[in-house]
Amino acid sequence: MNILTDILSLFKRKQIIDTPSPEDLIVLGRHEQPDMLGVASPIPYKSVKLIKLKDLIQSPASCTYENLTNGAGTNAVGIYKSTSSNPCTVNLRSITAIGNNIDVVQNVNEIEISTIAEPNLAESIGNGVDVYKEKVGETLRFRSISAADDTILVNTNHADDEVRISLKRVILRSPNGSIWEVTVDDSGQLTTTLVG
Structure with a gap:
């Protein structure tokens, strides 16, 4: 031979x-x-x-690919996905941004991920009931202001960016549990009407 x-x-x-x-x-x-x-x-x-x-x-002795992490609890995701034999292809996952406040940029040796918006929290200050509730993702969530019954009127003034709360009816409860509505005429005369 x-x-x-x-x-x-x-x-x-x-x-x-x-x-x-x-x-x-x-x-x-x-x-x-x-x-x-x-x-x-x-x-x-x-x-x-x-x-x-x-x-x-694609030799069996060729290098293997491994996604490295810094240890447990890092919630890391792997870039390497798989290897195809015909044709020989190393399949890698792409890095994309979900949402308007995240930017992904590549340079010579690195992939940079940055956020455009500041990750600020909202806070209710002073006494009373908190209007701010929580932050979910990029959304700040606030409690709505509503009237418990028809004695209170809540409306918005779009021109002044205000929420206005006004007294619509005066309702009083007597010691025996009766419910009275108090009204006043133009002369200042008060009138009570049993409503419940």
């Missing part, structure tokens, strides 16, 4: 291709001391092997 002579004959017959298929075979040989010297000295036949092109491209 003279592998070198066979290969040289393929060159002479122009048996050369530009786009091999994954199933094509490639001759492998280990360089050893030849039995004879000269231009046509053969590769020792005992070291000749064949390998498929797809196996050569």
